[in-house]
Amino acid sequence: MPNLSYHRPSSIAEAARLARDDPDAKLLAGGQSIIPSLKLGLLAPSAFIDLGGLPELRGVRLEGRSLRIGAMTSHAEVANSPEVRKHVPALAHLAAGIGDRQVRNRGTIGGSLANSDPAADYPAAVLGLGAEVRTDRRAIPADSFFKGLFETDLGRDEILTAVEFPLPERAAYVKFPQPASRFALVGVFVSLTGKSVRVAVTGAGPCAFRVAALEQALAKRFAPESLNDITMPADALNADLHGSAEYRAHLIPVLTRRAVTQALA
Amino acid sequence: MSSTRAPLIGQPVERKEDYRFVTGTGQYTDDIVLPRQTYAAFVRSPHAHAHLRSLDVAAARGAPGVLALYTGKDLTSVGGVPCGWLIHSIDGTPMKEPKHPILAEDKVRHVGDPIALVVAESAREAKAAAALVEVEYDVLPAVVNPATAAASSTSVHDIAPDNICFTWAVGDKAATDTAFARAAHVTRLSLINNRLIPNALEPRAANAHYSPASDSYTLYVTSQNPHVERLLMAAFVLGIPEHKLRVVAPDVGGGFGSKIYLYAEEAALVWASRRVGRPIKWTAERSESFLTDAHGRDHVTTAELALDADGKFLALRVDTIANMGAYLSTFAPCIPTILHATLLAGQYTTPHIHCQVRAVFTNTAPVDAYRGAGRPEATYLLERIVERAARELAIDPPELRRRNFIRKFPYATPVGLTYDTGDYEATLDRVLELADVRGFPARKAESERRGLRRGIGYSCYIEACGIAPSSIAGALGARAGLFEAGEVRVHPTGKVTVFTGSHSHGQGHETTFAQVVADKFGLPLEDVEIEHGDTAKVLFGMGTYGSRSLAVGGSAIVKAADKILAKGCRIAAHLLEASDEDIEFRDGAFRVKGTDRSKSFAEIALAAYVPHHYPIEQLEPGLNENAFYDPPNFTFPAGSYVCEVEVDPDTGAARVDRFTACDDFGNVVNPMIVEGQVHGGLAQGIGQALLEGCRYDEESGQLLTGSLLDYTLPRADDLPNFLVQTVKGTPCKHNPLGVKGCGEAGAIGSPPAVINALLDALAPYGVRDLEMPATPLRIWQAIEAVRGKR
Numbered sequence A: 001m002p003n004l005s006y007h008r009p010s011s012i013a014e015a016a017r018l019a020r021d022d023p024d025a026k027l028l029a030g031g032q033s034i035i036p037s038l039k040l041g042l043l044a045p046s047a048f049i050d051l052g053g054l055p056e057l058r059g060v061r062l063e064g065r066s067l068r069i070g071a072m073t074s075h076a077e078v079a080n081s082p083e084v085r086k087h088v089p090a091l092a093h094l095a096a097g098i099g100d101r102q103v104r105n106r107g108t109i110g111g112s113l114a115n116s117d118p119a120a121d122y123p124a125a126v127l128g129l130g131a132e133v134r135t136d137r138r139a140i141p142a143d144s145f146f147k148g149l150f151e152t153d154l155g156r157d158e159i160l161t162a163v164e165f166p167l168p169e170r171a172a173y174v175k176f177p178q179p180a181s182r183f184a185l186v187g188v189f190v191s192l193t194g195k196s197v198r199v200a201v202t203g204a205g206p207c208a209f210r211v212a213a214l215e216q217a218l219a220k221r222f223a224p225e226s227l228n229d230i231t232m233p234a235d236a237l238n239a240d241l242h243g244s245a246e247y248r249a250h251l252i253p254v255l256t257r258r259a260v261t262q263a264l265a
Numbered sequence B: 001m002s003s004t005r006a007p008l009i010g011q012p013v014e015r016k017e018d019y020r021f022v023t024g025t026g027q028y029t030d031d032i033v034l035p036r037q038t039y040a041a042f043v044r045s046p047h048a049h050a051h052l053r054s055l056d057v058a059a060a061r062g063a064p065g066v067l068a069l070y071t072g073k074d075l076t077s078v079g080g081v082p083c084g085w086l087i088h089s090i091d092g093t094p095m096k097e098p099k100h101p102i103l104a105e106d107k108v109r110h111v112g113d114p115i116a117l118v119v120a121e122s123a124r125e126a127k128a129a130a131a132l133v134e135v136e137y138d139v140l141p142a143v144v145n146p147a148t149a150a151a152s153s154t155s156v157h158d159i160a161p162d163n164i165c166f167t168w169a170v171g172d173k174a175a176t177d178t179a180f181a182r183a184a185h186v187t188r189l190s191l192i193n194n195r196l197i198p199n200a201l202e203p204r205a206a207n208a209h210y211s212p213a214s215d216s217y218t219l220y221v222t223s224q225n226p227h228v229e230r231l232l233m234a235a236f237v238l239g240i241p242e243h244k245l246r247v248v249a250p251d252v253g254g255g256f257g258s259k260i261y262l263y264a265e266e267a268a269l270v271w272a273s274r275r276v277g278r279p280i281k282w283t284a285e286r287s288e289s290f291l292t293d294a295h296g297r298d299h300v301t302t303a304e305l306a307l308d309a310d311g312k313f314l315a316l317r318v319d320t321i322a323n324m325g326a327y328l329s330t331f332a333p334c335i336p337t338i339l340h341a342t343l344l345a346g347q348y349t350t351p352h353i354h355c356q357v358r359a360v361f362t363n364t365a366p367v368d369a370y371r372g373a374g375r376p377e378a379t380y381l382l383e384r385i386v387e388r389a390a391r392e393l394a395i396d397p398p399e400l401r402r403r404n405f406i407r408k409f410p411y412a413t414p415v416g417l418t419y420d421t422g423d424y425e426a427t428l429d430r431v432l433e434l435a436d437v438r439g440f441p442a443r444k445a446e447s448e449r450r451g452l453r454r455g456i457g458y459s460c461y462i463e464a465c466g467i468a469p470s471s472i473a474g475a476l477g478a479r480a481g482l483f484e485a486g487e488v489r490v491h492p493t494g495k496v497t498v499f500t501g502s503h504s505h506g507q508g509h510e511t512t513f514a515q516v517v518a519d520k521f522g523l524p525l526e527d528v529e530i531e532h533g534d535t536a537k538v539l540f541g542m543g544t545y546g547s548r549s550l551a552v553g554g555s556a557i558v559k560a561a562d563k564i565l566a567k568g569c570r571i572a573a574h575l576l577e578a579s580d581e582d583i584e585f586r587d588g589a590f591r592v593k594g595t596d597r598s599k600s601f602a603e604i605a606l607a608a609y610v611p612h613h614y615p616i617e618q619l620e621p622g623l624n625e626n627a628f629y630d631p632p633n634f635t636f637p638a639g640s641y642v643c644e645v646e647v648d649p650d651t652g653a654a655r656v657d658r659f660t661a662c663d664d665f666g667n668v669v670n671p672m673i674v675e676g677q678v679h680g681g682l683a684q685g686i687g688q689a690l691l692e693g694c695r696y697d698e699e700s701g702q703l704l705t706g707s708l709l710d711y712t713l714p715r716a717d718d719l720p721n722f723l724v725q726t727v728k729g730t731p732c733k734h735n736p737l738g739v740k741g742c743g744e745a746g747a748i749g750s751p752p753a754v755i756n757a758l759l760d761a762l763a764p765y766g767v768r769d770l771e772m773p774a775t776p777l778r779i780w781q782a783i784e785a786v787r788g789k790r
């Protein structure tokens, strides 16, 4: 690992200033993505700005009809939060299925979203629930947050502070794990809120995306059978050792049907 | 002074070694830090195949903390990594044996091939400096696929222009062909035995030290056989006197074969330690392990089985291409030949077998023994083709096997082995019962109600273990003996230290061997300590692999213990004023037969070391004996496995739902350790069948499965609760313990059971074949292919 400086700011403003002043510095959350990249030599930041000393970034709060989850809330905290389990059990289930126990205790929702790994789980939920991403300077709707492979709408020195999840009537997340890494080979999040249906897919493209055809079919009737005749085109989907584009295209409606079944259960 | 106690042999005694392992007080190679320690890093080839045009090491040499930097040019006085087996081709010519340089000379031949060694004050500085070495490559096309290597216009080595290392065969070809000509039915099968990457928990590591005071070297290393490492390193690589090199293999965290071999890194460290004048340590990173540990399997095979109208096997014809990788690793040529083709009779009376093996070089990491080594490849093809034949002939698969079982022993196979004993029907009967095969239809119906397809598959394996009689091994091309050595040292107080040439890296020797010796002398387990892994302590050894530790190493210890007792009897006769013949050792004491006069084991030990009243004219003082044991034959563990899988046809995901194993390992010393060995073997075998598959890019030769993100090791939740039972079977007839070996069985017997079960589950779709690892993607593709949708 390279030599680098370490900062532990005690306010968001200080963190923002440190980030602004050093373009080669990196924010550090749970370290579960950034430390491996560092060790593999894929990254050589000048400094870490550790967000671990900012309690205001941590925790789950019910605010009216939405759930606010601080950026530094760990996957384990989300999985075990009584509020999340009560109001959006699908989200608790998703968090409980990330990595292993160690990863869940360190990794954070903010880190996962800022990283936007194409196979990460949280992006499916953020997109699938139509959440809003809060930063130190603005609110970003989920639909314009994910921009591409490891790319988001966040500015270089912008700090993700929280995510606001509207409470759905029904929701479910079904993940088909890549056998080795157990990230999502394909993961599908579905939600029903009033008349609005959202279907968000992770693992299959450069970043999480919604599938209009599936949403429209489900908006007519929110039932697994509504998807019986729908096939997905494979072009532009990811292909690797563990899944061809065709396989991923096949899995998307299969997993969506299962998610709908679960959401209705 | 003696007490009768229940024998320890046969008891599930808790492992003595586990205290230090679970409390984190084991001593692994990386834990050892010597005074004035330095650290090494290797510059490795990023290309699969390239000429080295130039190397610029100036920046690296000048980097902070760097003490020395060596390249292939510095090592011209040093030999290459030697190969321990010599195989001859059918035409009588010896195998092509290209030099395997310690550091690349003019060419690199696989990704990860070491080019330079950097020694620095810290591991971090060594690694940073290694990154500063500038190498110019002329990149060459890479030979990657073993199936097409012989037809490639690129040669990995000049001395093997067609990339063929050897073409070897065993069995009577004419008789086999004749049998095929009159067969009622012929079953054919093409398959690939997928390449595996061992992934021991502890990566390879070494720490080499030269002492000018004694003009000698010490090497701490992750080795399964320190004496062989010393012999090869001293005599063949470095040309230093054998007695001036001490090799210590301390606690080793798993090997599975991958730590049998002499590796280039270890030799480089020993060589450099004298020049640097300080100890040098290197511990592989996991990525280096993926690239440079010897891999396993990698066969491309076609097989044909001839049967008569009653389903009796008439002949088996096998043609295999075996990938050797870029260089010949220590045992590599023997794996697809001696340890593979000779096992093709399996448990069956097939009278004619012919197997041809073509070994090829490719621009991939060397391939060598990996848990089972050749025998899993043999078992996989045999048990797959037998089950396919059963399906084609509509005979129940266990029934087809039953019709062909060997029932008379000793049995000489048509491929060179003689099985001493076995009872295949017994393990098959037992496993069918344990697995509740009768209840399968009900379970299948229940799965179907959940939208899942259930299948059942069988496998009846045999393995040749206790490797091996030296004379047979020598005739088959081994360049070394394959005996084992042991020493029993009784201390003046009657406590015992036992030295064994075999090596424990997870197998539990410290417990199992202590049980054997404690029973021998009627001592409590705590009075016996087992030492292994240090050439300065242990007289000699051939190490641990091929399930040989107890069968060969344990037998050597028994022989040495018998010598102790024989000498003890003579001492006792003197002290008890009886004749030698009147003394017997029973229940922990030397007794005058038919009297109550006796001397305890401890009294005799003391008398041997305080020889005041002692037959000093006839007998040396002391109580310490050595023995070497060379077995007259292999041992032949065998068993029957039943696997049940559930497949989700919509996603292709498969899960092993039930796995039942019934093994005949002969006598069992510690049933808990044996069960653990079977569990581990099954995990690796199921891993091979469903999860693990090493993949190189066909064009570039880059390792695509170079980390745990892409190479799928089995995890606990990938596996069911195993139902494992050993039958009180047929003890080995030719070793004093009647033991056969159990370390590899699970990995040998399970892959075909899993694939057979999957094919049973998928039969309704018309799927007839599946490659390992049968990943969800592959299963889905297999279903789609026959549906003709794609």
Ligand SMILES: Cc1cc2nc3c(=O)[nH]c(=O)nc-3n(C[C@H](O)[C@H](O)[C@H](O)COP(=O)(O)OP(=O)(O)OC[C@H]3O[C@@H](n4cnc5c(N)ncnc54)[C@H](O)[C@@H]3O)c2cc1C
Residues within 6 Å of the ligand: A026, A027, A028, A029, A030, A031, A032, A033, A034, A035, A036, A051, A071, A072, A097, A098, A099, A100, A103, A106, A107, A108, A109, A110, A111, A112, A113, A114, A115, A117, A119, A120, A121, A122, A154, A158, A159, A160, A161, A181, A182, A183, A184
């Ligand atoms: C073994 C293993 C298994 C895993 N399995 C899964 C899995 O199954 N599913 C899954 O989704 N993920 C998985 N992960 C990834 C894990 O969820 C990570 O925790 C997550 O991707 C990153 O979160 P982090 O808090 O660790 O962020 P870090 O690694 O600390 O940071 C990641 C990136 O985000 C930036 N960042 C962090 N916080 C902020 C912020 N508040 N504002 C702006 N930028 C920020 C950092 O600068 C960095 O670039 C796995 C990781 C490991 C090591």
